[in-house]
Amino acid sequence: MTLERNAVIAGLGIALPPVVHQDEIWEGYFQFQYAGPRRALAKRIFDNAGVRTRHAAVSPVLEDVADWSTERRMRRYQAEAMPLGKEAASRAITEAGLSADELGLFAVCSCTGYATPGLDILLARDLGMAADVQRLFVGHMGCYAALPGLGTAADFVMARGRPALLLCAELTSLHLQPPAVRADVQQIVSHALFSDAAAAVVLRPGDIGGYAVREVAAVTDSTTADHMTWEVTDHGFRMGLSPRVPDVLAVHVRGLVESLLARHGLTIGDVDGWAVHPGGPKILDVVGEQLGLDEAALAPSRAVLADYGNCSSPTVLLVLDALRRRVSPPRRVLMLAFGPGLTLYGTLLETSTVTA
Numbered sequence: 177m178t179l180e181r182n183a184v185i186a187g188l189g190i191a192l193p194p195v196v197h198q199d200e201i202w203e204g205y206f207q208f209q210y211a212g213p214r215r216a217l218a219k220r221i222f223d224n225a226g227v228r229t230r231h232a233a234v235s236p237v238l239e240d241v242a243d244w245s246t247e248r249r250m251r252r253y254q255a256e257a258m259p260l261g262k263e264a265a266s267r268a269i270t271e272a273g274l275s276a277d278e279l280g281l282f283a284v285c286s287c288t289g290y291a292t293p294g295l296d297i298l299l300a301r302d303l304g305m306a307a308d309v310q311r312l313f314v315g316h317m318g319c320y321a322a323l324p325g326l327g328t329a330a331d332f333v334m335a336r337g338r339p340a341l342l343l344c345a346e347l348t349s350l351h352l353q354p355p356a357v358r359a360d361v362q363q364i365v366s367h368a369l370f371s372d373a374a375a376a377v378v379l380r381p382g383d384i385g386g387y388a389v390r391e392v393a394a395v396t397d398s399t400t401a402d403h404m405t406w407e408v409t410d411h412g413f414r415m416g417l418s419p420r421v422p423d424v425l426a427v428h429v430r431g432l433v434e435s436l437l438a439r440h441g442l443t444i445g446d447v448d449g450w451a452v453h454p455g456g457p458k459i460l461d462v463v464g465e466q467l468g469l470d471e472a473a474l475a476p477s478r479a480v481l482a483d484y485g486n487c488s489s490p491t492v493l494l495v496l497d498a499l500r501r502r503v504s505p506p507r508r509v510l511m512l513a514f515g516p517g518l519t520l521y522g523t524l525l526e527t528s529t530v531t532a
Contacts, residue, residue: 185525186378187271187273191264194232200237217361217364261284264345277305278338281310282305283328286489288348341379346372370488373487452474
């Protein structure tokens with residue numbers, strides 16, 4: 177007889193590079209990159225991005241990487257991501273009450289830098305993981321990568337009965353685009369929103385305190401695959417971000433959420449915590465409208481956007497961290513994230529003592 181196991185989030189750690197203020201980064205750098213009507217347009221985009229502060233391993237006010245080659249950016253990525261990843265992972269492992277050599281799986285999500293040996297190998301070494309730890313690197317999935325990463329880690333925990341660590345680390349600041357393409361509206365939006373962060377979670381088996389991962393679900397509308405792109409160029413990675421993305425989300429998000437919840441005998445009203453990836457203010461508006469959520473439900477996501485910007489894959493974990501730190505944390509959390517494909521991911525979490 178096989179015993180059913182829970183995969184429970186037992187530790188969560190965050191690490192951030194230095195803070196930059198949206199007004200300061202506009203006044204100190206971006207206002208000089210545009211002329212005439214394009215400058216006025218860029219100013220409106222920066223003002224309406226919903227971002228007050230961000231974090232940047234490489235601030236353009238201090239260091240302009242716009243003309244750097246991709247090779248130079250990748251070398252800098254490795255140098256900056258290693259200490260951030262180590263700090264986030266160490267915090268998660270400590271909070272989970274484990275030592276690194278007890279981990280059975282180490283999964284890393286990142287779409288902003290690549291190297292071999294990469295973060296998975298070097299951090300496993302530096303953190304003191306066992307030689308038989310299994311490793312997984314998830315690249316170029318973008319903003320929703322934390323959720324398939326979480327699902328894979330949870331599956332491992334439930335199948336093997338061993339703890340797993342998931343690390344999401346992104347340094348979007350390294351992908352500032354050169355002047356020849358910077359004036360494109362999609363690039364202006366990207367530069368107004370995106371930020372840097374690392375977030376890690378440890379999942380453990382058993383009936384322990386924390387959020388149990390009940391299910392991870394996805395839907396991909398491949399007819400809109402060109403709406404969100406992340407192209408490797410000679411000068412870093414270039415974001416393509418269609419203004420039609422919110423329209424695609426509007427078509428699919430309610431169906432994804434309702435079908436996921438229905439499989440657990442739940443409805444939208446049974447969810448008391450919403451960790452919605454804040455891709456931008458319009459994304460949150462559309463999700464709220466389609467799911468019938470009030471502003472209180474979206475407040476944690478809007479606060480993360482204001483304080484951290486869009487950090488790609490770590491962002492939804494920042495919202496989860498904000499929810500769990502409330503005086504009265506929610507019992508059930510629905511995590512939602514969106515990205516290239518065009519893909520929507522949903523994850524249902526429940527405190528391990530909750531019964532549906």
